[in-house]
Amino acid sequence: MKLAEALAERAEATRRVEQLRTRVVGNARYQEGETPSEDAAQLLAETGEVLDTLEALIRRINRTNATVEMGPDGTLTDALARRDVLRLRHSVVTAAADAAAGTGDRGHGRQLRSELLMLSALPVPELRARADALAKEIREVDVRIQRKNWEVDLLE
Structure with missing residues (x-):
């Protein structure tokens, strides 16, 4: 199998x-x-x-x-750990970008010029680019894992 x-x-x-x-x-x-x-x-x-x-x-x-060895990824277990951490990293970076961009902040925009302006503490475009790069890396690791899953026989 x-x-x-x-x-x-x-x-x-x-x-x-x-x-x-x-x-x-x-x-x-x-x-x-x-x-x-x-x-x-x-x-x-x-x-x-x-x-x-x-x-x-x-x-x-x-x-x-x-x-099961996966070359530069180490064992299959190592590759799974890498993918899990990449997913978490992607989640954090995406959440940071969303928060910095004000996504989901309904009613928190300025209505009057006298109200305080909300500023971003993080560079949103850089975070979005980083999230895209992480998503690509996740896909690449996942493809290698899936390929190996179909090549390797289950041990007893």
């Missing part, structure tokens, strides 16, 4: 656990004289089985990610 297939299975198992959790909670109590639409104990047991499978899958994915 390729790593990408395992990642898809992990996502599906995670969705399944959430669906089962919702069904367990919805059937955990019922009114006297009624019967629940589903057996909560059976659903809970099924959830446990899916979680056990999910844990084993996550362990294999993590083991694979830690051993």
Whole structure:
């Protein structure tokens, strides 16, 4: 099985656990004289089985990610960490640019000349350019990660 297939299975198992959790909670109590639409104990047991499978899958994915070399990016785990931090960095820079530009500041513009003028403490065009460069780097790292996911076999 390729790593990408395992990642898809992990996502599906995670969705399944959430669906089962919702069904367990919805059937955990019922009114006297009624019967629940589903057996909560059976659903809970099924959830446990899916979680056990999910844990084993996550362990294999993590083991694979830690051993797969990505050249200058280090291991696949290193590349994933890089992508996560780039996303956070992009988020901070974008938020700073938006705040400096006054985006979302309805009603805070000057209405009269006697009101104080709001000034930007940060260079908005430079921040926007930096955010664009970060977005490009995120895409490039993500493409390398995705490519490797389809090339690498999942470890046992």
